[in-house]
Amino acid sequence: MKRLILIALTCGVVLLVFKIRQTDLKTSSFGGELIDPIPTNDPVKVETVNLNLRSRRIETLGFLVGTGPMLISEESESGVITNVYQFPSGKLITEVVLPNPKTPLLGSAEYEMLAKRDYIKSLGVETNLVEIKEIFEEFPLANKSQHLYSGIREAYVYRAKLYRLQDSELLISAQQDVVENEIWSVSDPVERELKSKEVYNRVHEEMLKVWLERADAPNRFKQRMERLYGEFPKPIFQRLMSLEITTEPKELVNP
């Protein structure tokens, strides 16, 4: 009898685990009504893209998961990225990034070809690209692969993104006087108090968003490198982190 109960319970657990996995897969799709697609010049049909989940990353700031700000970033096979930012106030921001349909997928021969072309073209404006290439050439897996320039391109984009995010952080700090002016433009003391709360919350959230993006960027880069080369050694990553990229990479698009 006891054996029967045990078997029944085991079957129940297995069934529930299976059901939950199905629910997870459904919730990670991107075609939901809650997510607005961005307006772009090129018409993009979200329904037609491949919605299979390729990667999922969770970034938190603070000591305990769930108590502080959090970013959940999901990327599909087709390159659609969904970022969900959760703030301590309970506010959620969902950001959907649709890839340009003219940009080939990372790992394709087309991407590599465009990346190589872009490397040659950008050398004149961004001299640190030579340094990036030197580092990748000392990474045997990248050097032997058919995707050397794809990796260089990814590192270029990643370092440029970090520079921009650093700028965003500095800009938020620098605009303290603008924030003060906004608050003091309200003459009524009670309304001013409310305005002050609202403005500071907004600025705080902007800063948290930048910090979350800065925390997520290296992990996304590492994931993409692992996808390209199978592994990505820490020393290579550290070396790339020392290079400053101040120019803005141009989009890789098919002519």
Place this chain on the structure above:
Amino acid sequence: MNKRVLIGVFVCVLIFFACRWWGFESPSRLEVLESTIETESQSNTTVALSRVAKIDSELVGSVGSVESNPPEVEGVTNTYSFSSNHVATRIVIPNPEFKIFGTPKFESLAKAQFESLTINSKYMVDTNLYELKEVFKDFPAAMNSQLLYSGIYQTTVTTCTLGEVRQFIFNTRYQAMRDLEEANTITDAAERESKIQRIKALSDAQLEFYKSMRQETLEDGRRNLIKLYGELPKPIFQRLMGIQIRNAMGRLPYP
């Protein structure tokens, strides 16, 4: 008895999964609670630029930028002439403890400082200090030198100074942006044009100056590490420079 415990455990697991399935800890909560929806394209760039901040020269000594003949002081004096006819002189006076740089006394002070910020710290530890130590472990000359902590200290001085220079660059661009906004309100076309040219020339000269400062900081850091260990492979130096230290290690307690 054992079977009862086993059944109990199974029941608990079953209840846990059942709760998860029915939404008490639903993974789809984020999609349901979305209060704000924002969209952003992949090519969306975050604009960034800052106001002039106070120079924190505690670690590197006095950093001055003057347009006159330098006084007779101990240290390194560099004079810069820019294409815009601006001339700037930078005087770097090393902190007194650097008089004993490379000696066992400096090493013991640096080690005590490192330990006070890590194993003996009452506050949150910057784990990147351990990362620096890890990189040095891959560098036999440093490990065999008995001067490991001097190298760590020197590395933090260099990276923190680079961080300050980064802030100066941002401040210059931000200030120029605001000055240009102001200049654009001038009604007289000739006066406006002349003012704009002056702002651009000054900011270009300042940016050039800070870029030189960045290069010199890197060179000084590299030279000091070579002084300690006799050599410094480029990959090791790049890895060290790729590790961001949140706060400087502070002054060493030297009279």
